[in-house]
Amino acid sequence: MTDKGLILVVEDEPAISDLVRLYLQRDGFGVHVERDGPAGLAAARRLRPVACVLDIALPGFDGTEICRRLRADDDWTPVVFLTARDDEVDRIVGLELGADDYLTKPFSPRELVARLRAVLRRSSGRPEPDRSRAVGGVRLDPVTRTVTANGRALALTATEFDLLAHLMQRPGRVFTREELLSAVWGYAAHGGTRTVDVHVAQVRAKLGDDATVIRTVRGVGYACATS
Structure with missing residues (x-):
């Protein structure tokens, strides 16, 4: 089958x-x-x-x-x-x-x-109970799995989308790289935390002027800006 x-x-x-x-x-x-x-x-x-x-x-x-x-x-x-x-x-x-x-x-x-x-x-796409999320000029819709930055549609991979969605779900909350690997990729540090850094860099590049929506917390991990 x-x-x-x-x-x-x-x-x-x-x-x-x-x-x-x-x-x-x-x-x-x-x-x-x-x-x-x-x-x-x-x-x-x-x-x-x-x-x-x-x-x-x-x-x-x-x-x-x-x-x-x-x-x-x-x-x-x-x-x-x-x-x-x-x-x-x-x-x-x-x-x-x-x-x-x-x-x-x-x-x-x-x-x-x-x-x-x-x-x-x-x-x-996984069912999500919450509605669209917006931080600054970035808007994410978990139902249609679309992201716009100041009205500009972004082409994100499935992994990039889920990474951004996870961060935007709790603005201001700092996630370690290990937490992100587990939540987004579905496995722990076996995958290597550098994977997270590369994907964050790629999402930031696609966000362009709105890249500051993802904040680096030195020595810890990443967080979504609160506004």
Whole structure:
């Protein structure tokens, strides 16, 4: 049964792609696999999957280029990167391109499925009892999952939206990076708190002149301004 939607997996190592396919199909997803960058990009545009799992090192061009081109097309399909490069630079570059999460090889296929579930929950929107929130010129609507800054619509990834929404839910309340990882990403410090810093930087960049709505509390974490 594939009632949860189609996942595009772009991975050139058959042993890994077969394992990922097996676990995703067991969880109820349809799976389409491609082996190189150009074919992966074409499949993403043609098939419109609910999420993409992209290896970074691919023939043709790498997974980061697939993500870059999708975002340039204003396609915000959730993206999870797989990488054998266990260093911070690759992780940060991937997230700055608009990826929602990443896993470093070797990885647990069960964890990948759990991460995808979390990303898809964020992208589909979680029921929220409260109404729109506004701080300064920034307005966030949790029902339509839209954000405007002085009337200008912002294109946020699902993760960026949930990060901003969590901060705006309690203006003035200081959240540690570990708290934000747990609340927004759904896992604790295992993911590395630098992930939070990168996403905050990306949200601020998109807010432009309204970036001060997110306040850094040195040595602690982040808070939403109160006005």
